[in-house]
Amino acid sequence: MQTVQVERPMELGTQTQTELLNNLLVQVERLWDIALGWVSSPAAWSQFALLVVAYLAALYAARRLRGPLSRLLTPPVEQMDPLSRTRRFVLIFVPLLLPLLAYVFTGIGESVTRSLFGSGAVIAFGKRVFLFLAARILVREILDDPLMKLLGRYVLIPVAALYALGLLEPAMAKLDQTVVPLGNLxxxxxxxxxxxxxxxxxxxxxxxxxxxxxxxxxxxxxxxxxxxxxxxxxxxxxxxxxxxxxxxxxxxxSLTSLAVLGGVIGVGLGFGLQKIASNFISGVILLLEGQATVGDYVELDGGEAGTIIKMTARATILETFDGRWIVVPNEDFITTRVVNFSDQGSANRYEAPFSVSYDTDINRVPAIIEAVVATHPGVLAKPFPPDCELRGFGDSGVDFAVEFWVEGIDDGKNKFMSDVLFLIWNALKENGIEIPYPHRVVELSGSIETRQA
The missing domain is CATH 1.10.287 (Helix Hairpins)
Structure with a gap:
């Protein structure tokens, strides 16, 4: 019993290999007989001549048409309308001009030979070869998508080669007979x-x-x-x-057969994919409400802050000042507090504190500071112009602060606060106003004895 179980797979494997080899030899012998028949037939030689003429005519026509077609289908770089995009799409298929013209001219020659000799097997073979060349050019020079290039290389080109050799139908019949079991399917x-x-x-x-x-x-x-x-x-x-x-x-x-699969996916969403479903729904809510969108600078309750550069179905991507990306789940924008500093281009208010000496005539300070801050190109006159206010009397000087509005936020590209502080410093120096700094007075009690050596 053990000997039979071991040798049976070997016998089956050997029998399958023998059948495949015999089929291959039969096909090779058939192709050889066809080739010998073509060589000894005057009609075949005339068809070969027509193939050469059709190819040369296609080569000449392709060379004459390639230049005008390329110029016609190439729009200006700045044009991005639908017609221009369609022209650019058609332009990438220009390399197929030669094999397709050869296929068309060969088809005309086939109709001529069939009317004269009653047969056109040779020229029909040439048509299939030109079609194979077109498929090869399509995969190698035109397709740039990785998936389509992979399918073209391992599916389209082999199928076109089998079609050119007349072996496509037997190969398809063999593939159709080879059944792969997959459980109950x-x-x-x-x-x-x-x-x-x-x-x-x-x-x-x-x-x-x-x-x-x-x-x-x-x-x-x-x-x-x-x-x-x-x-x-x-x-x-x-x-x-x-x-x-x-x-x-x-x-x-049948789509009805997918109902059970849809039910399983629904159960999976209910139990294992709650967060994904929640983030997806939160993303839809964010897009509908528009309270935070691409380009806004936001700060979340958890401390994450940055400019929104992309919103996906699951998460929102923030870019910080130092160029780092933070992936924040959409649910956080719904369930936590979010501060939107920009709201897609709205103005923001900043204030710059400074101090002046107690010897200063403080009545002059507001007009000087408001005038100089208003000269900054980024400072807005609306909704409010710069406003300098007295804030208090400090230990070393009188405390002021100037409030100003700008379009945007103070980030790496915009340096509003730094620019305004420079303006304040220069304006106070030009008007002879002293900027105080802390002074410390040290009092010594008792006598200091001088000891002589």
């Missing part, structure tokens, strides 16, 4: 291959459509930034939802 290799190709193409098209839609939405300046972000997210969800439904429909998968 089973599917053929042909189904898996079709699913990868169709799904990859549809989702690539969905991503391209989403990029174009998002760019168009972000150019609508009359919309609030938060509304633009929300609309872009809604369009993204809609496009990829439609792409998913298309893939399921094309592959013949």
């Amino acid at each position: 089973s599917f053929s290799l042909l189904f898996a291959l079709r699913f990868l190709v169709v799904g990859g193409a549809i989702f690539w098209l969905g991503r391209w459509s989403n990029d174009q839609s998002v760019n168009f939405i972000k150019q609508q300046r009359e919309m609030r930034p938060a509304m633009r972000e929300l609309t872009a997210k809604a369009v993204e969800i809609g496009i990829f939802g439609i792409a998913f439904l298309l893939v399921m429909n094309i592959m013949g998968i």
Whole structure:
């Protein structure tokens, strides 16, 4: 019994290898017979001649058309309208001009040979070769998306090669017969291959459509930034939802069979993914309310502070003054206190404290300081002009503070406080007003004896 169990897999493996080898030899022998028939046939030689003529004509036409087509499809750099983006998209397919023209001219030659000789196998083979060359150029020179390039290299080019050799139908039949069991489910290799190709193409098209839609939405300046972000997210969800439904429909998968899977995902969201769901809903609320959006400088109750540079479905990304990024869950913006310093460009008030000597005529100080601070290009006259106020009488001098409004915040790019303090210093020096500093008086009690050596 043990000997039979050990040797049976070996026998099956050997039998499978023998069948594959025999099939390969049969196909090679068939191709060899076809090649010999072509070599000895006058009609085949005429078709070879037509193939050469079609290729040379395509080469000449491609060289004459490439320049004018490139100039026609290349818009000015500054133009970003939909028509210009479409022209740029079509421009990337110009390298396909030569093989496609050769395919068209060869098709014309095939119709001629079939009408004269009643056959066109050679020239039909040439058409398939030109189609294979087009697929090769598409993958190597045009596709830049990593997923599409991977599918093209390992799926499209092999399929085009099999099609050119006339082996595509046998290969597809073999793949369709090879069934892969997966638990209670089973599917053929042909189904898996079709699913990868169709799904990859549809989702690539969905991503391209989403990029174009998002760019168009972000150019609508009359919309609030938060509304633009929300609309872009809604369009993204809609496009990829439609792409998913298309893939399921094309592959013949019943959507009702996904109901159980949807229920499992719902249970998972309820138990294990509460935080993710909460952050997603919080992000939608933030985009709807618009109380914090991209470009605002905010400070959270936990001490995180920075400029909002990106808002995703799960988190908001803040950039600090020193260039670091802080990823803050959206839920924190809803459940904690948030201070918005900029509110998308609103004015902010700052105050710069300073002191003058007790010997100063303090009635002159407010007018001098208000006038010099108003000369700063970043200081606003509205909602209020600079206002210098007396704050108290300190230990070393009289304490003042000037309040001023600016557009934005005092950060690494804007140095409002530093600039205003420089202006105050120079104005006080020019008007002979002393800026005090602490003095200490030391009193000694008792006599000091001088000891002589």
